[in-house]
Each structure stands twice: as structure tokens, then as C-alpha cells.
Amino acid sequence: MKILEAENVTYTYGAGTPFETKALDNVSLSIEKGEFVGIIGHTGSGKSTLIQHFNALLEPQKGRILFNGNDINKSKDTQRDVRFKVGLCFQYPEYQLFEDTVYKDISFGPKNMGKNNDEIDRMVRSAARYAGVKDELLNKSPFDLSGGEKRRVAIAGVMAMEPEVLIMDEPAAGLDPRGKRNIFSLISNYRKKTGSTVIIVSHSMEDVAAYAERVVVIDHGKVAMDGDVDSVFSQADKLLSLGLNIPQMTYIVSGLIKKGYKLNPAVYTIEKAEEVLFSYFKEKGEKKC
Amino acid sequence: MNDDIIISFKNVNYRYESDDEEISLPLAIKNFNLDIHKGEFIAILGHNGSGKSTIAKLSNAIIVPESGHVLVNGMDTADEDNELKIRQTVGVVFQNPDNQLVATVVEEDVAFGPENLGVPQKEIRQRVDEALKALGMYEYRFSEPHKLSGGQKQRVAIAGIMAMKTECIVLDEPTAMLDPQGRREVVKYMQKLNKELGLTIVLITHYMDEAVLADRIIVMTNGEKVAEGTPKQVFAEEKILENAGLSLPDSARLASDLRKKGMKLPDGILTPDDFINAYSNYVNK
Numbered sequence: 001m002k003i004l005e006a007e008n009v010t011y012t013y014g015a016g017t018p019f020e021t022k023a024l025d026n027v028s029l030s031i032e033k034g035e036f037v038g039i040i041g042h043t044g045s046g047k048s049t050l051i052q053h054f055n056a057l058l059e060p061q062k063g064r065i066l067f068n069g070n071d072i073n074k075s076k077d078t079q080r081d082v083r084f085k086v087g088l089c090f091q092y093p094e095y096q097l098f099e100d101t102v103y104k105d106i107s108f109g110p111k112n113m114g115k116n117n118d119e120i121d122r123m124v125r126s127a128a129r130y131a132g133v134k135d136e137l138l139n140k141s142p143f144d145l146s147g148g149e150k151r152r153v154a155i156a157g158v159m160a161m162e163p164e165v166l167i168m169d170e171p172a173a174g175l176d177p178r179g180k181r182n183i184f185s186l187i188s189n190y191r192k193k194t195g196s197t198v199i200i201v202s203h204s205m206e207d208v209a210a211y212a213e214r215v216v217v218i219d220h221g222k223v224a225m226d227g228d229v230d231s232v233f234s235q236a237d238k239l240l241s242l243g244l245n246i247p248q249m250t251y252i253v254s255g256l257i258k259k260g261y262k263l264n265p266a267v268y269t270i271e272k273a274e275e276v277l278f279s280y281f282k283e284k285g286e287k288k289c
Numbered sequence: 290m291n292d293d294i295i296i297s298f299k300n301v302n303y304r305y306e307s308d309d310e311e312i313s314l315p316l317a318i319k320n321f322n323l324d325i326h327k328g329e330f331i332a333i334l335g336h337n338g339s340g341k342s343t344i345a346k347l348s349n350a351i352i353v354p355e356s357g358h359v360l361v362n363g364m365d366t367a368d369e370d371n372e373l374k375i376r377q378t379v380g381v382v383f384q385n386p387d388n389q390l391v392a393t394v395v396e397e398d399v400a401f402g403p404e405n406l407g408v409p410q411k412e413i414r415q416r417v418d419e420a421l422k423a424l425g426m427y428e429y430r431f432s433e434p435h436k437l438s439g440g441q442k443q444r445v446a447i448a449g450i451m452a453m454k455t456e457c458i459v460l461d462e463p464t465a466m467l468d469p470q471g472r473r474e475v476v477k478y479m480q481k482l483n484k485e486l487g488l489t490i491v492l493i494t495h496y497m498d499e500a501v502l503a504d505r506i507i508v509m510t511n512g513e514k515v516a517e518g519t520p521k522q523v524f525a526e527e528k529i530l531e532n533a534g535l536s537l538p539d540s541a542r543l544a545s546d547l548r549k550k551g552m553k554l555p556d557g558i559l560t561p562d563d564f565i566n567a568y569s570n571y572v573n574k
Contacts, residue, residue, distance in 0.1 A: 043438050043468045147337045174384075174465045176336040176495040178534040203468045206539070245469045248498075248539040248561050255565040260574050270539060274546050277568065281552055284573040 002069070003197050004031040004054055004086070004165055009063035011049055023049040025221035026063070031165070031199065036191060038212030039201045042243045046221040047201050051167050054199075055086040084113050087163030091170045093154030097142040102133065102153050105142055109161035123160045130190045131156035132182065148179040152186070159190065165197040166190070172207065184211055205247045209233055209268035217242060230266045249273040294360075295457050295489050296325040296348055296379065301357035303343055317343045319512040321357075327456070330483045330490045332500035334523075335509030336534030341493045344509070345461040348491065349379040362456075377406060380450035384462040386442035387435075395437075395445055396421065396430040402453040413452075420448040423486075424478055440471025444478065451482070457489035458482065464496065476502065497524075497538040501559045508533050521557040540564040 011024040023046045031037055041047040052058040053065050056072050056079040065072050072082040087109075090096070099105040103124060110123040128138065131152045137145065142153055151171075158166065171187065172180040188211055191198045202208050208215060208229075215232040217225035219242045225232050233239070236246045236254050246254075247268040253276065257263055263280060267273050303318040318340050325331055335341040346352045347359050350366040361378050364371040380402070383389055392398035399417045408416065421427040424444045429437065434445055443463055450458055460479065464472040476499055482488045492503060500506050506523040508516035510533040516523050524530070524541050537545060544558040544567065554567050 042470055043440075174337075174462070176534055177497075177536040179337055243470055249543065252540065252543070252561045252564050252568075255561065256568060259565070259569050261569070261572075262574075270543050270546070273543055274550075277543075277572075278547060278550055278552070281547075281572050286553075287571060287573055 001033045002030045003033040003067065005029070005066040006050070006053065006060075007064045007066065009050075009053060009060040009065065011053070011058060011061050013049075015061075022221050024053070024060075027218075027221070027223055028063075029216065029223055029226070031197060033164075033197055034195055035197055036188075036211065036213045037197075037199045038208035038215045039199060039218060040203070040205065040208055040215065040244060041218035041224075045218045047218045048169060049221075050218060051088060051169060051199065051201060054165070054167060055088045056082050057088070084109070084161050085163055086165045086167060087158040087161050089155055089158045089166070089168040089171065091173055093158075094142075094147065094150035097150060097154055097157075100141055101139055102128075102142050102145070103138040105153060106133075106138075106156045106160050109157055113161060123162060124156075127156040127160035127162075130159050130186065130193070132186050148175060148182070151175065151179075151183065155183075155186075162194075163196065165199065167199040167201075169201045170203065171200065172202075172204070180207070187211070205233070205239075205245050205250075205268070209247050209250075217244070219243075229268065233268045234266045236265075253277075293326050294324045295327045295362060296323075296491075297358075297360040298323045298344075298347070299358045299360070301347065301354045301359060303347060303352065303354050315512075316355075317512050318347070318354075321512070321514060323507060323514065325457070325489060325491060327489055328483070328487050330480075330502070330504045331492070331507065332503035332505070333491065333493045333507045333509060334495060334497075334500050334533075334535055336495070339509040339533070340512040341509050342461050343512075345381050345383075345459050345491075345493055348457075348459050349381050350375045351381070373406070376455075377453065378455055379457045379459060380453055380455035381459045381461065382443070382446050382450055382463050384465050386439065386446045386466070389446045389449075390434040390442060393433055394430075395426065395432050395434055398434055398445055399448045399452050402449050406453060416452040416454065417448075420451040423451065423481075424448045438471065439467045440474045443467060443471070443475050447475070447478065455488075457491065459491040459493070461493045462495070463492075464494070464499065472496070472499075495535065497536065497541075498560075501538055508535070510534070520559055524559055525556060 006027050006029045009024050009027045012022045014020050039047050059073050067082050072078055097105050106124045107120050110120045133152050133156050172183045214228055224242055233250055236250055239246050250268050253263050253267040264276055267276055298321050301318055301321040302316055304316050305314050307314045333341045350372050353367045359366040361375045366375055390398050391401055396417050399420055400413050403413045403416055421430055426444050464475050479490055483490045501520045506520055507514055516526050516529045524537055538559055540561050541559050544554050548554055558564050558567050
């Protein structure tokens with residue numbers, strides 16, 4: 001079942017001025033309920049413009065955005081409504097923390113939804129748990145927390161609205177390797193437990209390859225590639241021509257294939273590379289010199 | 290005093306002040322010793338909160354040690370009379386370029402640093418053009434900084450430091466906000482500044498693949514130095530890195546995992562190309 005659809009969406013910044021740029025050019029894309037989608041594209045490709053359309057922060061100049069089959073921009077009410085159902089977590093969301101306690105910050109969304117206090121409390125605590133925010137942090141000021149903790153509080157704030165679709169722009173940007181792993185494992189856990197649809201925008205091909213099921217590549221305001229992780233990352237040359245990186249493991253395997261090793265090219269994680277390279281070694285054996 | 294050393298940290302301790310006078314925060318930097326040599330390219334690795342940004346601030350007298358000394362070309366950063374000279378020697382570029390661009394036109398922004406150092410107008414013109422050309426931003430000299438891409442903004446910020454003609458540039462996670470393309474650009478220019486102009490570069494990062502390019506790597510955990518050496522030496526210390534909340538570069542981790550399974554791959558595999566060579570030398574087609 002389709003949960004979110006973009007239908008022939010076009011959006012131009014600075015229309016009619018010398019700085020006119022077409023950020024989205026007749027984009028059609030549909031997201032199925034429960035999917036885990038990674039959106040990739042270089043800076044300026046239009047991917048941020050696209051996700052801002054998904055919760056009505058931007059309105060298409062041409063085309064429509066549908067949520068569960070209904071046009072989200074039909075009225076001010078439908079626009080307001082979709083912001084609770086499609087939760088958008090921006091890049092560096094910790095810059096948007098503003099309340100004097102962590103609890104109040106996380107409860108901001110549910111409060112705006114008009115929930116009663118019991119409901120708010122339940123929503124805050126459940127979101128805090130999903131985001132790995134410990135109980136003892138709830139009464140602290142968000143400004144006394146570490147960078148990684150602040151990030152998780154900001155993510156909890158979006159999860160607290162219990163959106164049907166969770167969209168995150170570069171959720172692990174600026175975090176060290178351990179912090180990054182934590183964020184991605186909490187996102188996959190959240191999705192498994194709640195069955196929500198998750199869309200992640202990321203520059204890191206490794207992260208998208210490791211966590212997403214479907215990959216959408218945006219280039220010059222259009223959908224340039226769309227498919228499961230295998231079908232997109234096996235086209236290394238095309239990704240490189242779009243100014244994107246390929247995962248290091250894909251680079252290694254395609255480098256070995258060029259040297260005459262007959263390996264399966266669909267490799268993008270360390271675990272998979274290890275499996276493929278080790279079984280090849282077992283089969284062919286060591287060079288005698 | 291060794292003339293070859295540009296920055297020397299001697300038994301440095303530093304602690305941030307708490308808002309609450311009753312509470313004393315733990316040391317952010319503990320008994321830190323490091324000599325940075327002229328022309329060296331050093332990478333400082335560490336998890337978030339490990340104290341690596343504090344090192345950047347200590348290196349040009351933005352903050353001074355609680356005890357111990359930081360010497361820049363032999364000048365103590367704790368002596369206020371040295372401040373101007375120190376800032377002329379060590380420039381710091383921070384993580385977010387949006388916080389360090391001050392002017393509305395690119396070339397004015399680059400001129401800001403040298404103007405504050407009291408450089409004569411005519412020379413400023415020269416330095417600004419030179420720095421912008423070196424960083425490939427000359428054609429953008431009349432642009433508005435906020436309309437540039439992240440990688441371009443960061444290059445303008447670096448040009449601003451270059452125009453001050455500091456011998457040493459400290460970059461605190463300069464690529465954290467950039468996409469892969471922007472990261473490649475900035476790293477390329479850092480190498481150029483180091484190799485072609487002989488500038489000392491201190492790169493603070495948590496990207497392992499950037500640290501691989503350095504002459505020497507320092508690893509920080511909780512304010513302390515826990516490992517130090519060439520990239521090959523440091524990345525052989527898998528346990529220390531793991532405890533420091535860091536990981537090996539992907540190619541090094543793959544090699545290490547395969548060695549554990551019994552494959553006799555050589556030590557010192559850090560990049561994808563290293564791995565491809567090692568594997569093809571070892572395994573039959």
C-alpha cells in the first residue's frame with residue numbers, strides 16, 4: 001500500500017529572477033507503507049527540497065503530494081495534520097532544542113497535537129526509550145547534555161508524535177563512529193518495533209547500503225535511480241558519474257573484478273565483502289611464489 | 290628550544306568553567322604532551338567530547354592551560370603580550386563555516402584577518418588574491434558567502450586564515466558538515482598547503498580515511514593521549530581504537546577480519562587500493 005506519493009512535482013527557487021533554479025523537475029515517486037528508503041544525491045541535487053514537500057513545508061508549484069491517497073495541500077488543516085503524521089527530523093536537529101528540560105522539549109510535539117497529560121507522558125517516555133534517552137536525563141536541561149545525547153533528544157522529539165512516516169536528514173552527521181552506529185541501530189530498532197515507514201537522507205553510501213532496503217538517487221531535480229540496494233549499488237560506474245561515492249567495499253570488489261577475479265559484484269558492506277572474498281580464497285587457494 | 294618545533298604542549302591540564310561556581314568540572318585535557326614539528330601533517334582523532342577541539346583552542350591562545358604550558362615558536366600562550374604574534378603564527382579553522390564568515394562579499398571576508406593584523410592595504414590585496422587563487426575560489430571573489438556550497442564556504446574560511454600567512458593551520462573537523470565531494474576538495478587543498486607551501490597542518494577529525502593521509506596520528510580519549518604514531522602504527526592498535534570509540538578504516542577492518550579467519554594478508558593495509566594489491570598478490574585468480 002502506498003503511504004506517500006509525489007505526483008509530477010516541480011519546484012523552482014527564485015522563479016523569474018536571474019537566480020532561478022529548478023530544484024525538482026517533474027518528480028514522481030511513491031513510498032510503500034513500512035519501507036526503509038535511503039535517498040542519496042550530492043549537495044544541490046534537490047533531495048532536501050523533496051523531503052520538505054513530504055510534510056507540506058513546501059508546496060509543489062506543479063503536481064501533488066499524496067498521503068494515504070489524499071492531497072496533503074488541500075487546505076491549511078490537511079497541511080497541519082500531515083506534519084504530525086510525517087515527522088521530519090532536520091540535519092543537526094540539536095540546534096533546535098529550546099526548552100529548559102529534556103522532558104518539555106520532547107513533549108512539544110504531542111502538546112501541539114492537543115493530547116491530554118497522560119497521553120503526553122506516555123508518548124514522551126516511549127519516544128525517549130526508542131531514542132535511547134535515559135530516564136535520569138528527562139529533568140536535565142538539554143544544554144547540559146553531550147552532543148550525541150542532544151541529537152537523541154531531538155530525534156525523540158520527532159518520534160514522540162508517533163508519526164506514520166519518519167524522515168531524517170543526515171541523522172548521524174558530525175557524530176563519531178560509535179555515536180553513528182548507535183543512531184542507526186536505534187532507528188532500525190524503532191522501525192522494527194513500530195512498523196513505521198522510514199526515509200533517510202544521507203551522504204554516506206555505507207550507511208544507506210547497510211540499513212536501507214530501497215535506494216532512490218536524486219540528480220538535478222530528477223529521480224536518477226530507484227531500486228533495491230543490490231540493483232543500485234551494483235551500478236558503480238553510474239553512481240560515480242552522478243558525482244556520488246560508492247561504498248569502499250564495492251570499490252574493492254570492482255577493483256578485483258577488473259584484475260580478473262570472478263567475484264559477485266553486489267557487495268557494499270564489510271560483512272558481505274568478508275564472506276565473498278573468503279569463500280573465493282577457500283576455493284582458489286594461495287598463490288605459490 | 291628546538292627551532293624545528295612550532296607548537297609544544299608541555300604537561301597541559303585544562304578544565305572548562307562550570308556555570309555553577311560550586312561545581313568543578315572534570316579536566317577536559319589531562320597531562321597532555323605533544324611537539325608539533327614545522328611542516329608536519331598531524332591528525333588528531335578522538336570521539337565526540339574526547340578533548341580534541343580543546344586542543345585546537347589551546348593552540349592559538351583562545352584558551353590557556355590551567356597548568357602546564359603551550360609554546361608557539363617558543364612563546365608561551367599564557368603571556369598576553371604574545372597573543373598577536375601567536376595568532377599570526379597559528380590560525381584555526383572551525384567545523385561550521387557559517388559561524389566564521391563575517392562579510393557579505395567573499396574577498397572582504399578573506400581580507401578580514403589580515404586587516405586585523407594591521408597588514409598594509411596594498412599587501413592585503415595581494416594576499417587575498419593569492420589565497421583565493423590557491424584555493425580555487427578566485428572566480429567567486431565577488432560572490433555572497435551565504436550563496437556558496439558548504440565546501441566552497443569552508444575553502445573561503447581557510448583562505449581567510451591563509452591570507453594571514455600563518456605558518457601553521459589547525460582545522461577542527463573542517464569536513465564534518467560537507468558532502469563527499471566537498472570533503473575531497475577540502476582534504477585535497479590541505480595536502481596542497483602542506484606539500485607545496487610547507488605549512489604545518491593539524492587536522493582534527495573523526496574520519497579515519499582522512500587521518501590515513503597524515504604523517505602522524507594522535508588518538509585522544511577523555512582528554513588524554515592514548516596512542517601516537519604513523520597511520521600504520523596507530524591503525525595496528527585495533528583494541529585501543531575501539532576503546533576510544535573509533536573504528537579502523539573500512540579497508541583495514543576487512544583485512545583484519547580476514548586475517549582472523551586465517552588469511553595471511555600483510556600488515557599495514559589502510560586504503561582500498563592497498564587491499565586490492567594485497568589480495569591479488571596473495572590469492573589465485
